[in-house]
Amino acid sequence: MIHLTLMIALMLMPKTYRVTAYCPCKICCGRYADGVTASGHIIQPGDKFVAAPRNIPFGEWLTIPDYGRVQVKDRGGAIKGNRFDVFFPTHQAALNWGVRYLEVRR
Ligand SMILES: [Zn+2]
Numbered sequence: 001m002i003h004l005t006l007m008i009a010l011m012l013m014p015k016t017y018r019v020t021a022y023c024p025c026k027i028c029c030g031r032y033a034d035g036v037t038a039s040g041h042i043i044q045p046g047d048k049f050v051a052a053p054r055n056i057p058f059g060e061w062l063t064i065p066d067y068g069r070v071q072v073k074d075r076g077g078a079i080k081g082n083r084f085d086v087f088f089p090t091h092q093a094a095l096n097w098g099v100r101y102l103e104v105r106r
Contacts, residue, residue, distance in 0.1 A: 017104045018083040019064060021097035022051070023090055037074035043087075049073035051085035063105045 022028035024035055024043055035043045037051075039058040050062055051074035063069045067086045074087070084104060088094040 015082065015103065016101050019067075019086060019097075019100045019102050019104065020083065021086050021088050021094040023088050023094045025091045027091060028094065039073045039075075041073040045089065047087060047089065049087050051075055051087070053081060053083070060106065065102045065104075066100065 024033055026033045032038075037043065037049070041049070048068055048070050050064060050067075050070050050072055052060070052062070052072040054075065056062075056072055058072050060072045061069055062072065062084070064084065064086060070086075074085070086097065088097065
């Protein structure tokens with residue numbers, strides 16, 4: 001049962017995700033820059049949340065190193081596969097985050 005052993009090993013291995021950042025501005029959100037996320041959440045000052053791929057439901061808690069333990073509250077057309085988008089209140093803060101490869105845990 002080599003396959004099963006390998007599968008379990010892969011499941012237990014921490015997964016590395018590409019984590020980018022965005023803010024509510026037009027550059028980041030285009031025509032969706034209306035202050036409301038895909039889950040219907042109204043963006044508030046000091047908000048922290050993450051946009052996730054479709055296979056992770058809204059409201060799920062994720063621990064993102066350097067960012068915190070936050071809920072999934074948004075989606076993005078560009079968000080596919082092993083990647084996340086963390087939310088920042090300003091475009092500069094999102095730029096400062098850049099692109100990070102992190103072990104995101106559920
Ligand atoms: Zn922006």
